[in-house]
Amino acid sequence: MIDEGDMKHLGRCVELATRALETGNPPFGSVLVDEKGAVRYEDHNHTVGGDDTQHPEFAIARWAAANMTPDERAASTVYTSGEHCPMCAAAHGWVGLGRIVYASSSEQLVSWLDDLHAPxxxxxxxxxxxxVPGLPVEGPFPVMAAAVRDLHRQYQERLG
Known part of the structure; x- marks a missing residue:
């Protein structure tokens, strides 16, 4: 079940996605929270330099593999502004991270891009x-998804 803490972390993801947009990157942001509710790592997209694998969810998986035990990873939650792409979902599964909570879905993103006439x-x-079959996943959440949609609209407008 989603609670006030979950919504706070999703709000932070939207803030990080906004930061990504402000730095010229696609608007995605993610937060790793441990079983006690402490934020362990957060990041946003860094793809503007040409490496399109620099997603925050992938960075979280790599950081968690290097800094957390397998049990800590399994008990953690990853919050993200947008549902993981297959690359990031696979990284998440390979390192054994726990639950994912996302503000907006990949299906929504594809629809938004189509509406915006973007590739x-x-x-x-x-x-x-x-x-990653069987992984606990929750999302999307309409209020947060609307904010993420607006960030994607702004990003596409900047691309021209």
Missing amino acids: PPPVAALPINDV
Whole structure:
């Protein structure tokens, strides 16, 4: 079940996605929270330099593998402004991270991009559980998704 703490962390993800947008990156932000509710790591997209693998969810997986025990990773939650792409979902699964809570879905993103006459993502927009079966996943959340949609609209307008 989603509680006030979950919504606070999703709000932080939207703030990080806004920061990504402000630095010229696609608007995605993510937060790793341990079982006690402490934020362990947060990041946003860093793809503007040309490396399109610099997603925050992938960075979280790598950081967690280097800094947390397998039990700590399994008990953690990753919050994110947008549902993991297949690359990030696979990284999440490979390092054994726990629950994912996302503000907006990949299906929503594809629809928004289509509405904005923008090209679709270069990788299939699969649901996380198609990549990592059985992983606890919650989302999307309409209020947060609306804010994320607006960030994507702004990003596409900046691209021209």
